[in-house]
Amino acid sequence: MIYDKNNIFAKILRKEIPCKKIFENEHVLSFHDINPQKKIHAIVIPKGKYVDLDDFNQRATDKEIVALSKAITEVAKILSISAGTDKGYRALTNLNEHGGQEVPHLHFHLFGGEIVGKMVE
Numbered sequence: 001m002i003y004d005k006n007n008i009f010a011k012i013l014r015k016e017i018p019c020k021k022i023f024e025n026e027h028v029l030s031f032h033d034i035n036p037q038k039k040i041h042a043i044v045i046p047k048g049k050y051v052d053l054d055d056f057n058q059r060a061t062d063k064e065i066v067a068l069s070k071a072i073t074e075v076a077k078i079l080s081i082s083a084g085t086d087k088g089y090r091a092l093t094n095l096n097e098h099g100g101q102e103v104p105h106l107h108f109h110l111f112g113g114e115i116v117g118k119m120v121e
């Protein structure tokens, strides 16, 4: 996949379209998925232009990589789905065609608030 600067998450980052924000810092934005697949369905994205996790791990700075990883745990805490203190969640990211990726800007899905179910259908 190539990075399309007009993808929906790029537009959210540029504030051209709204989102239901959960968390934001210098490197990361998190918001509720517009079409939730579970009771809680959050999206966590880096602010940099990375198409998927492989692209991110190859080109992002260590600071960006650490920030994204820590943000997932922070968002889980905010949503009360942490593994340690709450009932846990699933974090996943889709890559390209076989992974079922639709939006070409790296994003992690966080599913929780109920038993998430089978890992792969």
Ligand code: AMP
Pocket: 008, 017, 019, 031, 032, 033, 034, 035, 036, 043, 093, 094, 100, 101, 102, 103, 104
């Ligand atoms: P993926 O198939 O992994 O690329 O997931 C894309 C996700 O983006 C889907 O779960 C969509 O529901 C979600 N999505 C699409 N547009 C928006 C939007 N404007 N705000 C929040 N989530 C969105």
